[in-house]
Amino acid sequence: MVGGANGSFIGPVHRMAIRMDNLADIVAGNFSRDGKSNFATAEELGIDASRTYTDWRSLIAAEKGRIDFLSVCTPNDSHYLIAKTALEAGINVMCEKPLSITSQEALDLERIARRKRLVLGVPFTYSGYPMVKLARDLVKKGELGRICKVVIEYQQGSFRKIDFTKPLDKRNAWKMDPKRSGRSCVVADIGVHGAHLIEYITGLEIKRVSADLSSFAPGNRLDDDASILIRLSKGAKAVMITSKVATGEENGIRLRVYGEKASLVWKVEEGNYLRVKTATGTEHVYKRNAPYIGGISPVSKRCSRIPAGHHEGFIEAFANHYHEFCAAINGKKGCDFPQARDGRHTIQFVDAVLESNNSDAKWVEVG
Amino acid sequence: MVGGANGSFIGPVHRMAIRMDNLADIVAGNFSRDGKSNFATAEELGIDASRTYTDWRSLIAAEKGRIDFLSVCTPNDSHYLIAKTALEAGINVMCEKPLSITSQEALDLERIARRKRLVLGVPFTYSGYPMVKLARDLVKKGELGRICKVVIEYQQGSFRKIDFTKPLDKRNAWKMDPKRSGRSCVVADIGVHGAHLIEYITGLEIKRVSADLSSFAPGNRLDDDASILIRLSKGAKAVMITSKVATGEENGIRLRVYGEKASLVWKVEEGNYLRVKTATGTEHVYKRNAPYIGGISPVSKRCSRIPAGHHEGFIEAFANHYHEFCAAINGKKGCDFPQARDGRHTIQFVDAVLESNNSDAKWVEVG
Amino acid sequence: MVGGANGSFIGPVHRMAIRMDNLADIVAGNFSRDGKSNFATAEELGIDASRTYTDWRSLIAAEKGRIDFLSVCTPNDSHYLIAKTALEAGINVMCEKPLSITSQEALDLERIARRKRLVLGVPFTYSGYPMVKLARDLVKKGELGRICKVVIEYQQGSFRKIDFTKPLDKRNAWKMDPKRSGRSCVVADIGVHGAHLIEYITGLEIKRVSADLSSFAPGNRLDDDASILIRLSKGAKAVMITSKVATGEENGIRLRVYGEKASLVWKVEEGNYLRVKTATGTEHVYKRNAPYIGGISPVSKRCSRIPAGHHEGFIEAFANHYHEFCAAINGKKGCDFPQARDGRHTIQFVDAVLESNNSDAKWVEVG
Amino acid sequence: MVGGANGSFIGPVHRMAIRMDNLADIVAGNFSRDGKSNFATAEELGIDASRTYTDWRSLIAAEKGRIDFLSVCTPNDSHYLIAKTALEAGINVMCEKPLSITSQEALDLERIARRKRLVLGVPFTYSGYPMVKLARDLVKKGELGRICKVVIEYQQGSFRKIDFTKPLDKRNAWKMDPKRSGRSCVVADIGVHGAHLIEYITGLEIKRVSADLSSFAPGNRLDDDASILIRLSKGAKAVMITSKVATGEENGIRLRVYGEKASLVWKVEEGNYLRVKTATGTEHVYKRNAPYIGGISPVSKRCSRIPAGHHEGFIEAFANHYHEFCAAINGKKGCDFPQARDGRHTIQFVDAVLESNNSDAKWVEVG
Numbered sequence A, B, C, D: 001m002v003g004g005a006n007g008s009f010i011g012p013v014h015r016m017a018i019r020m021d022n023l024a025d026i027v028a029g030n031f032s033r034d035g036k037s038n039f040a041t042a043e044e045l046g047i048d049a050s051r052t053y054t055d056w057r058s059l060i061a062a063e064k065g066r067i068d069f070l071s072v073c074t075p076n077d078s079h080y081l082i083a084k085t086a087l088e089a090g091i092n093v094m095c096e097k098p099l100s101i102t103s104q105e106a107l108d109l110e111r112i113a114r115r116k117r118l119v120l121g122v123p124f125t126y127s128g129y130p131m132v133k134l135a136r137d138l139v140k141k142g143e144l145g146r147i148c149k150v151v152i153e154y155q156q157g158s159f160r161k162i163d164f165t166k167p168l169d170k171r172n173a174w175k176m177d178p179k180r181s182g183r184s185c186v187v188a189d190i191g192v193h194g195a196h197l198i199e200y201i202t203g204l205e206i207k208r209v210s211a212d213l214s215s216f217a218p219g220n221r222l223d224d225d226a227s228i229l230i231r232l233s234k235g236a237k238a239v240m241i242t243s244k245v246a247t248g249e250e251n252g253i254r255l256r257v258y259g260e261k262a263s264l265v266w267k268v269e270e271g272n273y274l275r276v277k278t279a280t281g282t283e284h285v286y287k288r289n290a291p292y293i294g295g296i297s298p299v300s301k302r303c304s305r306i307p308a309g310h311h312e313g314f315i316e317a318f319a320n321h322y323h324e325f326c327a328a329i330n331g332k333k334g335c336d337f338p339q340a341r342d343g344r345h346t347i348q349f350v351d352a353v354l355e356s357n358n359s360d361a362k363w364v365e366v367g
Helices: A010-020 A035-045 A056-063 A076-088 A103-116 A130-140 A170-176 A186-202 A298-302 A314-329 A340-358 B010-020 B035-045 B056-063 B076-088 B103-116 B130-140 B170-176 B186-202 B298-302 B314-329 B340-358 C010-020 C035-045 C056-063 C076-088 C103-116 C130-140 C170-176 C186-202 C298-302 C314-329 C340-358 D010-020 D035-045 D056-063 D076-088 D103-115 D130-140 D170-176 D186-202 D298-302 D314-329 D340-358
Strands: A069-073 A092-095 A147-155 A206-214 A225-232 A237-243 A252-259 A262-267 A273-278 A283-287 B069-073 B092-095 B147-155 B206-214 B225-232 B237-243 B252-259 B262-267 B273-278 B283-287 C069-073 C092-095 C147-155 C206-214 C225-232 C237-243 C252-259 C262-267 C273-278 C283-287 D069-073 D092-095 D147-155 D206-214 D225-232 D237-243 D252-259 D262-267 D273-278 D283-287
Touching (some): A010 D010, A056 A069, A092 A314, A130 A273, A147 A225, A186 A225, A206 A340, A225 B225, A237 B237, B092 B314, B130 B262, B130 B273, B147 B186, B225 B340, C056 C076, C186 C206, C186 C225, C186 C237, C225 D225, D130 D273, D147 D225, D186 D206, D186 D225, D225 D340
Parallel strands (some): C147 C237
Antiparallel strands (some): A206 A225, B283 D283, C262 C273
């Protein structure tokens, strides 16, 4: 692993996810550029001192051929170079989103992974939820009929706890620095989850966007709120609402898909359930790992660990991505996790959104 | 009353609302152009035969000076002429929305009412809900701080039960005929509720719109789905999502207001509750007619009939509009119900939305 | 009407319910023993002075033959005598619950009504909710299979707002005076709703009870909290949980019925919905007045005024009882509202509960 | 680990929980009496062949002094002997509930653990949920005032999927065999969770019970449904509702605690939230790991891994018990997890419930 020292959010999540199903272990790492934090994390994880590195280049050089994959949990601007170097060294990579800062870089990584026949995963957590997989499978089976409209939200209020007029703490500083995190904040950080989910569930492609971005938090220069009109393939449409200034919200991912025959609702707050409504019948509430699930959606069954009624959450969803990622490394076909294409296309989405916003919400093609 | 024969949806609602608080009674009517339906309704209501009219003009001519107000429940295209004639005869009017087909007509009615010092109400039901009134009062008191963003939805799936490729039944036929209902369907029929609510709760004004309309129902020529980006006064923004083809939805009015200090959520499905969230505290759930309500929002207290825990709904909300409308007729100041200005501005909103949609989502000024 | 002056809770509810469907009007009354309150209410209601009475005996004497029914909204201890006198004068009666203080009185009223072929209704509000009627019809159709267990709650926290160590205000004083309200408080006041609902929905009869009552509110001498084990006919069982000291609860009526094939949940807080769960399928959420309702439960359809998605509540449920009550007066058979038998059996239930509680929770037969 | 081969429910949960926080690893095991299953599990877990045992006695004999603790996941009837042998060998034990079949055995284990100064944990999962810990801490701080009443449910419908008139599969056979699982089914299997939670959250002790048990599933001889009246210390009361035949329920653990000043609600279905209601204020919804949590309840903060808004569930709650258990082994004082006393007292509770049910619901002392 590169990055993700203890104290960070996503590093420990990767580690819990990796270990959950007993498929892999963390054996080497360069967890931080801060030496103290790096070694403290390594020690706590029981990593051998000989495999604790002070920079990622030496890690890749030394571990090449010894590790099955590399997890990249560093700030956004370093994703490209680390992932590229690892791939070129023949190492499979699970790289945090966004895959890179520019679309060009992402295209580059996608090409290298394909050429080297390596697995390049991008853990967009929410498609790891079993009920999201069920949603995708219901759409695929035609239960909703032709898809007309998608409404997707990712609402956070985290910026309401930060004073941007003062120097930011380490955890936030890089996220608000365009050089390190990229030109967009809310769209690149969480809007990409929404873009991925739209495509994952509907099987449609995001084609054009018309966007209205704002910077509401006093002192913040990057976008922290976005409303985006979206045109999908096959005549479908979508709306994305995402924010970092939605006071009081935590991680409000909620999606609705409206088809000709039925619609579905999934909310992360009730992540173990999926609601399906038809024009004339009762509403159906599907439960994770209930008796019928395997028949409808084998992957959502496979990605459940405990019986219906006992709840799984974020960490388990993340572990599902590693579960499928590891299976792919082991040569299994048709594994279900977000890959280079998803990492790349979501960055193209961000680029198009920024361009539209800069030109008075005019419609801009994606990719 | 003009229009609203038994068998229609909104006519009986007006009557239940009028009678609920014992403030008025229906004493005269022309309930339908269909004579049989007109007389049957009158008889069932116990209206004297001498005050049952075969057309609205004779009703106004004969009842002028004898009735306190006229309720207009006819199809959209006749609102203007009936309301105008009544106002000019010195009769207060409660006119169903949309107040008229064109902005020009609405401006005209607004002017006449003002000149004649008559009360002209437009019963946008949802601002009659006590918890919506509480929401408005919380915003007014500054509990949310500066308002940044509003998300409003009105999702129906009713068109999924209709086959537009065949002749429509009477109840739907006029709604889908641009000559009788106006140039827009979903925006003029239900989007206007959303436009009214945004302004009612925030006290801000809708300034500009960028809209993407669709006609998803096979055979339908008018808009049946809309996604609208909105710019409000004082730098705030909004998004409206409204549809007639949201399969499985019934009347999903849901609104969220995000301010700098707090946000609020109200959903018609949980209409007796209002949720308020701050950046760092617990979520607060307010209950209709709870002990604290009167202190925060006297009008929401006044508009409650039964104790907290016993639920009020649509009919009671409608009755609240009549309650305030009757008080205004009796000369009370500061009554809280939608009036000519709201009826007119929502039509200007519809016009701007149509224009924006016709010019590739470009931003269009409202009014 | 006798009792129910303005300012009381249930009086105005009766009046709104009576007027809602245009089936009846209040034409005469003795609304309070307090002359001022009596006349003020009459005036506000537009009751003719000649039909405003200073005591209920003169009302009955004078209105005999002129009115279709009498609504009794007085404190509990007077129900028996007023209802009896009215019935003997040939007047149909809608009498607030509890029908009387003792089982003997209730049996007496039941007998008189039967003998005189008059309609004697007792408006247990909650069986007036369309979704409760749907629940009853689903059970009747065998959708749940054999009923095994019912869990019913009626949780209020109202006594947490009252200081029983000081003199009580008028509204509460009589309720806490055993001479005027009867020997039980929580069970007789709200537990009876639960007892009625169990029998209404399941069609089973309450046979035996084992009860544990408490008086938790400091200074309160009557029961204010009860947990009751119940044996129903046909081997089914139930549990009732009811309280006046459930801090923070308002009117938490929630019921669950578990059958061999399916179970159902209804909560007043989501009163327009009914949830049905089977052992192996998705959960079904039924909506009030949705397309399928009439096919399953014509009465729940008939008792709906507005479309699904627009919500009805307590007043409408109450109006449904009057709707059926008026139909019964007009000679219709099979009307669906609580009658003398229900009023009587719920009092027998209270008696058995008190006896069980006084004998260390031993099982006591009901009736 | 003894027991818990792959394919069982609770074995893998123990393993995921043990590994989640990197505090321990499974290094030796006897996972099944079935040799094939035992070795397959060991291999999948990467356990050294030399530390894979064919019976638990040889495991304890060989691993004595080499392992930090033993996890016991076998059927109920073997818990006592395995735990006893391990403790006497100086090994700390995490033993699945019920700790033993009889109260006497449980008392014995409790004594041995105390005498040997060893840690004996019993993983009642639900007190591992951070919001349950928060509930306990709110009660302890007096936020609810004096506790009056607790309502606790654990509703399962699993027996509706089983045909008890035919031979049962392996997973269910031992659970329905009184010799292997004990004299009670529903109370001993899941009612004990409720008993533990009541005491954990309120700090009160269960003193007396009056119980009504049923065997509703056709062909089932043990109790599968229970309604239990409970007397707690300090004059408080409780009701427990628990079932295996609650058709359509999965694992419905829901608890409500009513105090003089406030009440709280926690439901496993919304396990990341806790609701608190007062007599006169708004309802408060607490969120797991929100900013305020650490100030109110440091342990619930410590037992959270990811930010509010991202959800944790059953596995994380289980891991919290291991987290505290491991800390206790490492000598930390005041660790928060269920121990021998809880294991023993819940069995005494089961005994008292059975005795009460056998004597017509008379009140029986616990312990």
